[in-house]
Amino acid sequence: MNQMNQMNQIGSGAKFxxxxxSNNLAEVAKKLTExxxxxxxxxxxxxxxxxxxxxxxxxxxxxxxxxxxVALLKRHGGHPKTVSALMIVDPQNDFCEARxxxxxxxxxxxxxxxxxxxxxxxxxxxxxxxxxxxxDSFTAKNQTIFISQDWHPxxxxxxxxxxxxxxxxxxHNPFTFNVPLSAKLDSNTTISFNESLWPVHCLxxxxxxxxxxxxxxxxxxLSIKKGTGIGIEPHLGNLVDSYSAFGDRFHGLFEKxxxxxxxxxxxxxxxxxxxxxxxxxxxxxxxxxxxxxPDMDVVLIEDCMRHVNPEGAAAKKATMRQKGxxxxxxxxxxxxxxxxN
Ligand code: VGL
Ligand code: ZN
Numbered sequence: 001m002n003q004m005n006q007m008n009q010i011g012s013g014a015k016f017x018x019x020x021x022s023n024n025l026a027e028v029a030k031k032l033t034e035x036x037x038x039x040x041x042x043x044x045x046x047x048x049x050x051x052x053x054x055x056x057x058x059x060x061x062x063x064x065x066x067x068x069x070v071a072l073l074k075r076h077g078g079h080p081k082t083v084s085a086l087m088i089v090d091p092q093n094d095f096c097e098a099r100x101x102x103x104x105x106x107x108x109x110x111x112x113x114x115x116x117x118x119x120x121x122x123x124x125x126x127x128x129x130x131x132x133x134x135x136d137s138f139t140a141k142n143q144t145i146f147i148s149q150d151w152h153p154x155x156x157x158x159x160x161x162x163x164x165x166x167x168x169x170x171x172h173n174p175f176t177f178n179v180p181l182s183a184k185l186d187s188n189t190t191i192s193f194n195e196s197l198w199p200v201h202c203l204x205x206x207x208x209x210x211x212x213x214x215x216x217x218x219x220x221x222l223s224i225k226k227g228t229g230i231g232i233e234p235h236l237g238n239l240v241d242s243y244s245a246f247g248d249r250f251h252g253l254f255e256k257x258x259x260x261x262x263x264x265x266x267x268x269x270x271x272x273x274x275x276x277x278x279x280x281x282x283x284x285x286x287x288x289x290x291x292x293x294p295d296m297d298v299v300l301i302e303d304c305m306r307h308v309n310p311e312g313a314a315a316k317k318a319t320m321r322q323k324g325x326x327x328x329x330x331x332x333x334x335x336x337x338x339x340x341n
Contacts, residue, residue, distance in 0.1 A: 085144035085268045089275030089282045091215045093117050094201040094208030096124045119201040121277045121306045128214035130303040130331045131274050135216045148245035150202035151225040158241040160197035174199035183239045224257045244284035260292050270297040274304035279312030290323050298325040299339045
């Protein structure tokens with residue numbers, strides 16, 4: 001077949017670009033395969049189009065728009081179409097400071113805005129105006145917004161009062177870190193891990209577990225509950241905490257949320273992760289996103305998260321960057337970046 005015929009049959013480069021932009025790569029691949037016997041019909045990322053381009057004469061590849069296609073795919077992080085979602089991690093009353101000065105004992109006040117959460121993260125309330133800007137933008141584009149909630153039963157493993165300190169014979173104090181725990185899975189298998197022990201927080205159905213009224217809502221957000229103890233075999237007790245919105249630290253061995261399934265179903269390939277707290281649930285969710293979906297663009301914004309411990313947050317951010325996650329300082333920086341479209 002001469003080159004002119006090839007051009008006519010496939011169509012102009014502009015049409016190809018249009019097909020890429022409308023995510024119609026399957027159609028493009030089919031045509032190329034059927035009409036030209038090309039052996040690499042996969043066009044879902046820049047490398048694959050590069051390989052395809054290599055099978056054609058240079059001028060034909062260029063005139064078909066394949067060269068531009070590669071550039072376009074690379075600009076979009078290797079994906080023909082970006083499907084972004086916002087993940088707001090644990091924006092709950094128990095992780096927030098009081099919004100007004102006043103009484104802090106629930107039984108002494110009927111004004112919830114004077115209440116501080118039991119695990120209040122420093123400066124937590126200041127994230128909401130920034131997260132709300134993201135919420136507006138995602139709502140306007142009809143993009144998925146997930147909100148996760150820590151949702152603990154009274155006997156939850158992460159509550160200090162549920163563990164006796166062998167040295168004192170009394171329950172542990174809250175904010176005790178690196179407490180070695182182990183669990184017998186069966187007669188042959190025992191797993192050991194370190195837990196951080198916290199004050200009682202985010203008890204199912206209580207004010208502390210509710211989402212802060214400072215967060216904007218559109219009624220269409222998808223709710224993810226975690227640390228529920230549901231699904232854990234009764235004989236194992238509430239064995240393992242779930243910081244990540246995907247599930248427990250063993251990647252969902254004991255308790256797994258619907259998040260992985262929902263992301264896969266919706267073809268989400270970019271996740272903007274924000275909320276409370278950077279060093280625990282936000283960081284663990286972001287890292288899990290990359291583990292469960294290695295091609296996912298995972299993006300965080302400093303203004304939209306706060307931490308429990310500065311050292312823990314610095315370490316978590318270093319790990320995240322090392323794994324290829326991107327961290328912007330402000331929503332403005334994010335909005336001006338290639339990750340915002
Ligand atoms: C969290 C401590 C305990 C969090 C949850 O949301 O970061 N931190 N449970
Ligand atoms: Zn918790």
